[in-house]
Amino acid sequence: MGDMASLYELLHEAATHHQAGRLAAAATLYRSVLAAHPYNSDAHHNLGVLAMQEGRGLDDALPHFKQAWENDPSHPQYGLSYVKALTLANRPADARVVHADGLRRGLAWPPLAAMQPARSIVEPPEGWRLHASRLLDTGLLLEALDGFSRALGQRADDVEAQLGLARTLAALSRHEEAARAFREVLAVRPEWTAALVGHARALVALGRTPEAEASYRRALALEPSNADAYSGIGVILLEARRFAEAEALCRSVLARAPWRFDVHHDLGTLLTQVGRIEEARVCYREVLALRPDHLEARSCMLFLEHYTATRPSAALLEQSRAYGTLARTHAPGPYRAWSCTAHPGPLRVGLVSGDLREHPVGFFIEGLVAHADPARIEWIAYPTLAHTDELSGRLRKHMRGWRSLVGLPDAQAAQRIHDDGVHVLLDLAGHTMHNRLPVFAWKPAPVAASWLGYFATTGVAEIDYVLADRVSIPESLAPQFTERVLYLPDTRLCFTAPENAPEPRPLPAPERGHVTFGCFQSHPKITEEVLAAWSRILAACPGSRLRVQNASLAGADGVRAFHERLARAGIAGARVDLHGVSLRDRYLAECGEVDFLLDTFPYPGGTTTCEALWMGVPTLTLEGETMIARQGASLLAAAGLGGWIARTADEYVALAIERARDVAGLAALRLELRERVRVSALFDAPRFARAMEGVLFEAWNGR
Structure with a gap:
């Protein structure tokens, strides 16, 4: 059940039983989902519905509905x-609180009085179809389903009621029935783009991707400006790693509608993913030419710099400050007083992130929250993404609160944090995806700091500190930050060892008769300078091979493009094995396929470096001049592997050749490395937790 694909299959099977009326079988499967993933919202919601259907009543249903909503x-x-x-349970005050919360999040809910279960079957004055359409628009799905069914009972050829019925079934996740209903609409009106798009979405949910793509393409051919069809095809192409087709789609839309800033943004994201950084910059500049206040595009522009910047840049600092200034214009009334206690017992620390899940941020933070002293630190999570998984559930056990910011406008999100009485608010995202940096401009807590998920200044003046170690930010780099640097004593990061990781495999070189270098970094990190260094290393090590593994290499487009880059760098494709990504358990085992890793620069690895160390595989890194460029050096120093840190590209090449020729030394290191790093600062979670507690209190006391 750790495999998310298996989890979704189980949910689908449960929903199939549910829709067929096999309620006991459905309940058993929903509970199996919750046994592996206690915070799965679909399973909780559907168990609540089941409880009502089976007549077990509100006592059984309410806890499930509550959990689904909170998740x-x-x-x-x-x-x-x-x-x-809640209304049926005669708890009107609680119902009003939840209703008000939904409205604050921008949900188009009807007035509370209109959300009572229907008690009459008298036809409304406007007729069943219009009545059901209003119910659907306000999210009253079961009532809408009943209304559309009654409309079709009166007139079976009412194709608009049939479309409403299909949309309602889709909203209820009854995808098989929805697909069938959309097909009935299309049999009568085959060129109705709304039905084509709805049909495609239902097919995607059913895993019938080729049919879905055909339906989306038909809609786009009929209505080239249809944004839903465009985005639907784009998602399918990207998930299949069909990058060339995705790029062609974006460019075809822009040829007709160059004002579509959203498509410029999508194209920039795509080009970043395949490592075409300069072209991506052009796309984001187009976004900003059309929408100068587009904060997400500004974040993307700042993030792109880390793939290529080899030294501190005054321009990057200025662009970061410009972002902070713009964010401040969206926060006209920042808080000047706070509701937290002036002399806390436990310090209340908020964590703002979209990555409190199976993600590098989650991997690094799990050990900290598990080992922090609850008498000193009290955690509140503020997830900015609705997705949760098994790791989210483990993190949640250590939180005083799990307070979603999803859908909340910045002002309301800031008010939520302020009202929770947070002392220190940690931003774990910086300018990465799902960030809520504009919330920090409201100053919802008296102290704010940047940590973990980003590796440069945010530029937001209301963020007081950046938490670092002296390798990642030596004092000479401190002027490159708008935040004041607070130093952790050993390392800024502490990795949580993977549960159930296999034992490290023996070094492969002795059996193969040659050294296999490896790199598991994402495509944009593998710059031309990196390839040039690898070319020199491979040339000096006859018979050696290179294994490169990342998401972009899962499809033919990515493999073809990378082979072209290898050829330009003078690397024979026959010496390089290319692989897509694997599930984590398999990936950890695959670390044993290489003798050691060659890091990328100036953007090195983080999670991959730590996972490989746990599997007995060291990484050779090149220390640079920016915080991100020094991340590999920081990790290896904390792991006690200072001899694997190069200071120049020439030294990087020379060290790689030297290590490759010392097969006996590599074999000995493979056998002992896990135990060495287990007791190092990089993996010692209790030690790191004490250090982090001290730094958080230092931040609070320095306000």
């Missing part, structure tokens, strides 16, 4: 079910 408050149906159940 994903951006989903209108979860909240609506919860509000209606």
Whole structure:
């Protein structure tokens, strides 16, 4: 059940039983989902519905509805079910609180009085179809389903009622029935783009991707400006790693509609993913020419710099400050007083992130929150993404609160944090995806700091500190930050050892008769300078091979493009093995396929370096002049592997050749490395937790 694909299959099977009326079988499967993933919103919501259907009543249903809503408050149906159940339970005050919360998040809910379960079957004055359409628009899905069914009972050829029925079934995740209903609409009106798009979405949910793509393409051919069809095809192409087709799609839309800033942004994201950084910059500049206040595009522009910047840049610092200035214009009334206690017992620390899940941020933070002293630190999570998984569930056990910011406008999100009485608010995202940096401009807590998920200044003046170690930010780099640097004593990062990781495999070189270098970094990190260094290393080590593994190499487009880059760098493709990504357990085992890793620069690895160390595989890194360029050096220093840190590209090449020729030394290191790093600062979570507690209190006391 650790495999998310298996989890979704189980949910689908449960929903199939549910829709067929096999309620006991459905309940058993939903509970199996929750046994592996206790915070799965779909399973909780559907168990609540089952409880009502089976007549077990509100006592059984309410806890499930409550959990579903708290896990994903951006989903209108979860909240609506919860509000209606609270109303039925004669808890009007609680219903009003949840209803108000949904409205603050921008959900288009009807007035509370209108959210009562229907008690009459008298036809409304406007007719069943219009009545059902209003119910659907406000998220009253079960009532809408009943209304559309009644409309079709009166007139079976009402194709608009049939479309409404299909849309409602889709919203209820009854995808098989929805697909069938959309097909019935298309049999009568085959060129109705709304039905084509709805049909495609239902097919995607059913895993019938080729049919979905055909339906999306038909809609786009009929209506070239249809944004839903465009985005639907784009998602399919990107998930299949069909990068060339995705790029062609974006460019075809822009040829007709160059004002589509969203498509310029999508193209920039695509080009970043395949490592075409300069072209991506052009796309984001186009976004900003059309929408100068587009904060997400500004974040993307700042993030791109880390792939190529080899030294500190005054321009990057200025662009970061410009972002902070713009964010401040969206926060006209920042807080000047706070509700937290002036002399805390436990310090209340908020964590703002979209990555409190199976993600590098989650991997690095798990050990900290598990070992922090609850008498000193009290954690509140503020997830900015609704997605949760098994790691989210483990993190949640150590949190005083799990307070989603999904869907909340910045002002409301800031108010939520302020009202929670947070002392120190940590931003774990910086200018990465799902960040909520504009919330920090409201100054919802008296102290704010940047840590973990980003590796440069945020430029937001209201963020007081950046937490680092002296390798990642030596004092000479401190002027490159708008934040004041607070130093952790050993390392800024502490990795949580993977559960159930296999034992390290013996070094492969003795059996193969040659050394295999490896790199598991994402495509944009593998710059031309990196390839040039690898070319020199491979030339000096006859018979050696290179294994490169990342998401971009899962499809033919990525493999073809990378082979072209290898050829330009003078590297024979026959010496390089290319692989896509694997699930984590398999990936950890695959670390044993290489003798040691060659890091990328100036953007090195983080999670991959730590996972490989745990599997007995060291990384050779090149220390640079920016915080991110020094990340590899920081990790290896904390792991006690200073001899694997190069200071120049020439030294990087020379060290790689030297290590490759010392097969006996590599074999000995493979056998002992896990135990060495287990007791190092990089993996010692209790030691790191004490250090982090001290730094957080230092930040609080320095306000």
